[in-house]
Amino acid sequence: xxxxxxxxxxxxxxxxxxxxxxxxxxxxxxxxxxxxxxxxxxxxxxxxxxxxxxxxxxxxxxxxxxxxxxxxxxxxxxxxxxxxxxxxxxxxxxxxxxxxxxxxxxxxxxxxxxxxxxxxxxxxxxxxxxxxxxxxxxxxxxxxxxxxxxxxxxxxxxxxxxxxxxxxxxxxxxxxxxxxxxxxxxxxxxxxxxxxxxxxxxxxxxxxxxxxxxxxxxxxxxxxxxxxxxxxxxxxxxxxxxxxxxxxxxxxxxxxxxxxxxxxxxxxxxxxxxxxxxxxxxxxxxxxxxxxxxxxxxxxxxxxxxxxxxxxxxxxxxxxxxxxxxxxxxxxxxxxxxxxx
Amino acid sequence: xxxxxxxxxxxxxxxxxxxxxxxxxxxxxxxxxxxxxxxxxxxxxxxxxxxxxxxxxxxxxxxxxxxxxxxxxxxxxxxxxxxxxxxxxxxxxxxxxxxxxxxxxxxxxxxxxxxxxxxxxxxxxxxxxxxxxxxxxxxxxxxxxxxxxxxxxxxxxxxxxxxxxxxxxxxxxxxxxxxxxxxxxxxxxxxxxxxxxxxxxxxxxxxxxxxxxxxxxxxxxxxxxxxxxxxxxxxxxxxxxxxxxxxxxxxxxxxxxxxxxxxxxxxxxxxxxxxxxxxxxxxxxxxxxxxxxxxxxxxxxxxxxxxxxxxxxxxxxxxxxxxxxxxxxxxxxxxxxxxxx
Numbered sequence: 102x103x104x105x106x107x108x109x110x111x112x113x114x115x116x117x118x119x120x121x122x123x124x125x126x127x128x129x130x131x132x133x134x135x136x137x138x139x140x141x142x143x144x145x146x147x148x149x150x151x152x153x154x155x156x157x158x159x160x161x162x163x164x165x166x167x168x169x170x171x172x173x174x175x176x177x178x179x180x181x182x183x184x185x186x187x188x189x190x191x192x193x194x195x196x197x198x199x200x201x202x203x204x205x206x207x208x209x210x211x212x213x214x215x216x217x218x219x220x221x222x223x224x225x226x227x228x229x230x231x232x233x234x235x236x237x238x239x240x241x242x243x244x245x246x247x248x249x250x251x252x253x254x255x256x257x258x259x260x261x262x263x264x265x266x267x268x269x270x271x272x273x274x275x276x277x278x279x280x281x282x283x284x285x286x287x288x289x290x291x292x293x294x295x296x297x298x299x300x301x302x303x304x305x306x307x308x309x310x311x312x313x314x315x316x317x318x319x320x321x322x323x324x325x326x327x328x329x330x331x332x333x334x335x336x337x338x339x340x341x342x343x344x345x346x347x348x349x350x351x352x353x354x355x356x357x358x359x360x361x362x363x364x365x366x367x368x369x370x371x372x373x374x375x376x377x378x379x380x381x382x383x384x385x386x387x388x389x390x391x392x393x394x395x396x397x398x399x400x401x402x403x404x405x406x407x408x409x410x411x412x413x414x415x416x417x418x419x420x421x422x423x424x425x426x427x428x429x430x431x432x433x434x435x436x437x438x439x440x441x442x
Numbered sequence: 443x444x445x446x447x448x449x450x451x452x453x454x455x456x457x458x459x460x461x462x463x464x465x466x467x468x469x470x471x472x473x474x475x476x477x478x479x480x481x482x483x484x485x486x487x488x489x490x491x492x493x494x495x496x497x498x499x500x501x502x503x504x505x506x507x508x509x510x511x512x513x514x515x516x517x518x519x520x521x522x523x524x525x526x527x528x529x530x531x532x533x534x535x536x537x538x539x540x541x542x543x544x545x546x547x548x549x550x551x552x553x554x555x556x557x558x559x560x561x562x563x564x565x566x567x568x569x570x571x572x573x574x575x576x577x578x579x580x581x582x583x584x585x586x587x588x589x590x591x592x593x594x595x596x597x598x599x600x601x602x603x604x605x606x607x608x609x610x611x612x613x614x615x616x617x618x619x620x621x622x623x624x625x626x627x628x629x630x631x632x633x634x635x636x637x638x639x640x641x642x643x644x645x646x647x648x649x650x651x652x653x654x655x656x657x658x659x660x661x662x663x664x665x666x667x668x669x670x671x672x673x674x675x676x677x678x679x680x681x682x683x684x685x686x687x688x689x690x691x692x693x694x695x696x697x698x699x700x701x702x703x704x705x706x707x708x709x710x711x712x713x714x715x716x717x718x719x720x721x722x723x724x725x726x727x728x729x730x731x732x733x734x735x736x737x738x739x740x741x742x743x744x745x746x747x748x749x750x751x752x753x754x755x756x757x758x759x760x761x762x763x764x765x766x767x768x769x770x771x772x773x774x775x776x777x778x779x780x781x782x783x
Contacts (some may be wrong), residue, residue, distance in 0.1 A: 190550075190612060209531075235688025235743060236586045245577045247588045249607075249690050256608040260601045266590075267597040271531060347576025349590050404574060 102130045103171065107160050107173035107204065109137030110144070112287050113224070117176060117331045118147055120416060127174060128220070128339050134288050136162050136172070137156040164203035168210040175274075176202060177336060178295065181361035183254035183390070184293035186326065187422060197257035205264055209273035222338045223265045223278040225350050225368035227323055228255035230395045241397040242323075242427030244351050251393040266348040279337045282325040282398060286421035288428065295390040299324060302360070303367055303418055306378035307425075314360060315384030316391050323398035326408060326417040327424075346402050354410035356417070357397035366414040370422070375434045443471045444512065448545065449519035450478030450500050454565070458517060458672045459488055468515060469561070469680050477513070478499050479504050480520065489764070498583075498629065502536065509551040510541035516544060516562040516615075517675060524569060524595035524731070525634035531594060537601050538598035546605055549613035563679045564606045564619040566691050568664055570595035571736045582738040592734040607689040619691035622676045623739060627762035636731040640665060643701070644708055644759055647719035649773035655701060656725030657732050664696030664739035666751060667758040668765075677724040677747050687743050695751035697758070698738035707755040711763070716775045 104121060108114040118135055125132060137143045138156045147153050156163055160179045179200065186193030201223070208219050232238040239246060248346035251258045258280075263277040287300040298315055299322060305312035319325030325333075333353040337345065345351070368376035399409070411417050445462065449455040459476055467475060478484045479497045488494050497504055501520045520541065527534030542564070549560050572592030573579040580587060591597045600623075606617040630643040639656055640663060646653035666674070674694040678686065686692070709717035741749065752758050766772035 123547070177588055233688045233690050235692070245588055247586055247690075249688075250604070251611070253612070256604050260604055263591070263597050263601055267617050270592070288710055347572050347590075349576050349588075351576070430574045 102127065102173040103134040103136065105136045105138060105167075105175045106178060107138045107175070108180060109135075110139035110141045110147075110155075111178060112289070113180045113281075113284060113327065113334075114139065114176070114329060115143055115147060116327050117178070117334060118153065120335065122150055122152060122242065128337070130173070143348075154255075159204055160200040164200070164207045167204065167207035171211070171216065171415055172219055172283060174244075175204070175208070175219055176224070176337065176338070177201065177221060178224045180224070180258075181254070182292060182294040183252050186254040186257065186296050187252060188293075193253045193257055197254065197355060198260060200305050200437060201261040201264060205268045205274060206307065208209070209268060212273050218272055219277050219425045220338060221274045221276040222334055223261060224253065224274060224334065225258045225262050225278045225280045227280055227282050227352070227355070227395060227398055228252060229259040229262070229280060229350070231393050236397060237277060239398050241357075242352070242395040243399045244349070244402050252390070254354045262350040269348055273375075275342070277337050277340070277345050280335060280350050280352045281330055282323045282353055282355040284327055284330050285324045286417065287306060287327075288421070288431065295387050296322075298387070299363075301422065302379050304431075306367060306375045307371060307418075307434045308420065308431055309378070309436075311378050311380060313380050313382045315382065315387040317381070317383070318361040318364070319359060320391060321359045321396035322391070322394065323357050323396075324417070325353060325355060327422050328420055329354060329411060333403060333408050336403075336408055340406055344406060346405065351402040352398050352400040354403050354408050355398035356410040356414060358414050362412050366418055369415050370418045371435055378434065382442070443468065443473055443514040444475040445473060446477045446479060446508075446513045446516045447519060448479045448516070449521060449565075450476075451480035451482045451488075451496075452519060453630070454622075454625060454668065454671060454675075455480065455517070455519045456484055456488060457668050458519070458675060459484070461672050461676065463488075463491055463493060463734040466524065468676070471514070476747065498569065500537075501541040502544055504547045505541070508545070508548035512552070512557065513549070513560055515679065516545070516549070516560055517565070517679070518542065518562060519565045521565070521599075522595070522614050523633060523635040524593050525636050527598065527636075528593060534594045534598055539601060540597070542602040542605060546609045550609060553614050559613055559616050561679060562606065562615045562617040563675055564602060564617060566599045566603050566619045566621045567596065567624050568602040568621055568693070568696070568736060569593060570603070572596060572693070574736050579736060581700075581725060581736075582740050583693070583736040584740045585690070585743050593731070602641055603691040609688055616683070618678050618681070618686050620675060620744075621691050621693045622671055622674075623664045623694055623696040625667045625668055625671050626659075627758065627774065628668075628760070629766060631633065636728050637663075639728070640704075643704065644762065647708060647716045648712060648759075648763065648775045649772055650719070650777075652719050652721060654721055654723045656723065657706070658722070658724070659702040660700060661732060662698060662700045662737035663732070664698050664736065665755075665758070666694060666696060667761050669761055670695060670749075670752060674744060674749050675777060677744075677749055681747055685747060687746065692743040693739050693741040695741045695749050696739035696745050696749040697755060699755050704755050707759055709772040710756050711759045712776055719775065
């Protein structure tokens with residue numbers, strides 16, 4: 102079978118691709134080809150896998166060609182992030198809404214030509230939730246909480262959930278939408294997402310670098326590890342429609358933590374000197390965005406699929422450390438600590 | 443001030459235009475011009491009013507020109523109806539989603555050029571509500587019920603609500619979305635809407651013509667008269683943002699009635715012979731669509747704006763009879779009754 106991963110060179114997309122290549126099967130079928138569509142080149146290990154095909158460029162430009170291509174399954178992860186969408190309204194509409202629509206229409210075109218409907222998992226986001234004067238947002242959002250997004254990114258994600266639901270109802274795709282929690286710890290550099298610091302306050306200290314936390318210790322947020330996120334996407338893909346349980350989006354599992362708990366876990370895993378590299382300097386813009394996010398999430402439908410969050414944040418940090426063993430400098434803070442000990 | 447009414451030649455749009463022309467003011471400002479944009483010509487009385495300007499053609503084709511036009515307020519009513527959208531998926535996306543986006547972008551273009559944001563009322567629909575395996579739809583839907591639309595029409599309306607919310611948050615418009623209940627009694631001919639019979643079973647008998655009711659007496663539904671609907675749209679336009687109370691859509695007032703109650707009211711107003719012109723013949727397609735609609739609605743935010751539904755359905759029928767006094771044949775059933783009496 103042939104799988105398309107949009108955003109396939111990104112952090113979650115590349116990890117998903119590796120996991121699928123390692124499994125060799127999806128949904129009980131052998132994987133012969135994985136197409137990674139992204140604005141950037143994927144990492145070298147993926148480039149070098151004979152089963153991987155790379156398409157670099159904006160998704161919108163690829164969709165015309167997809168209209169006559171036999172793709173069995175799609176993980177649609179490509180997206181402009183929240184900060185970008187707030188800064189450039191047209192970019193958000195084009196990258197998130199227009200591209201999704203073009204992708205769905207390409208898949209529909211195949212069905213209209215007699216092909217079976219492709220399975221599709223759309224990566225939505227916990228960012229669909231927000232407060233509104235008309236509706237009090239609960240302290241813990243659930244699968245059935247009314248989304249009233251407070252960002253263009255959240256609006257666009259939620260709109261695409263509805264498009265996926267309708268294209269599915271019409272039989273043009275077999276679509277499912279999974280709301281990702283904030284994925285942490287992300288490797289590499291800070292990105293344009295307002296949530297970037299949820300990785301930065303762990304990643305930078307582990308690398309021996311100071312990190313600035315733009316919000317207070319009391320800020321609470323639903324997070325997930327990269328591995329649990331990828332497992333969730335695959336499980337949602339493989340679920341029967343009955344097990345998926347509806348046409349609306351479901352939440353992926355969340356570990357609900359405060360910044361204080363994250364830093365306590367950092368100290369537990371890496372010691373007080375690493376923890377001490379986090380400095381607090383309030384950024385009103387980021388703090389304002391984060392204040393409109395849910396402080397916790399529940400994922401009942403995902404739990405019925407057997408999906409659970411990690412037991413604690415220390416395990417998430419340990420996962421990052423294991424993943425970063427071969428990344429030069431990524432664990433320089435730990436090495437320093439070991440040297441001092 | 444200059445007002446644009448999209449769908450301005452339609453039943454609700456033309457009535458809104460007449461009401462505004464009669465008032466002469468909106469939001470405390472004098473109305474100098476009303477632009478009616480529609481696929482069809484408006485009725486003659488509107489064509490002949492010097493303050494009215496008519497633009498015939500698809501809305502999408504008008505939006506480019508709107509980018510440099512000073513419009514103070516917009517009532518965006520233009521829409522393909524539910525039956526059309528189910529039959530022609532592309533038509534629905536184009537007429538409902540793409541056209542709304544182009545309209546909003548035209549208004550945004552003006553703001554980017556330094557103009558004040560136009561006020562806009564978007565006519566959404568009770569069709570945003572539907573059942574889903576993941577979420578039990580309550581017997582009575584409210585402003586805060588999670589929409590899980592069961593039709594492309596409902597999906598597109600709900601998507602546009604979110605676009606209106608986001609363009610408003612960004613300051614590109616001062617937008618509000620009002621969910622219309624099923625407007626009855628509509629004059630004229632049946633249309634492609636699955637809800638068409640909610641008018642037909644009253645209108646046809648009053649004209650002395652047999653009407654086929656495709657669903658059972660027990661079917662319950664939230665309806666509104668044309669006049670209350672127009673009053674609702676104007677009140678939502680004139681409300682302050684605080685009084686509107688959020689960025690999400692609100693329900694307009696609903697009179698929750700069963701088909702049995704509608705026909706009892708018909709008998710009360712027009713007599714048993716007129717009532718007897720309604721014949722029951724189940725249409726599985728229509729009954730299936732209607733079975734997925736809410737059976738009642740509550741409109742708490744609208745009530746806080748002072749908006750209430752009619753006291754009973756007989757008053758709605760009397761409104762239709764008064765409106766139809768000059769329409770040849772419209773009340774032929776009543777005339778026959780009078781002749782027999």
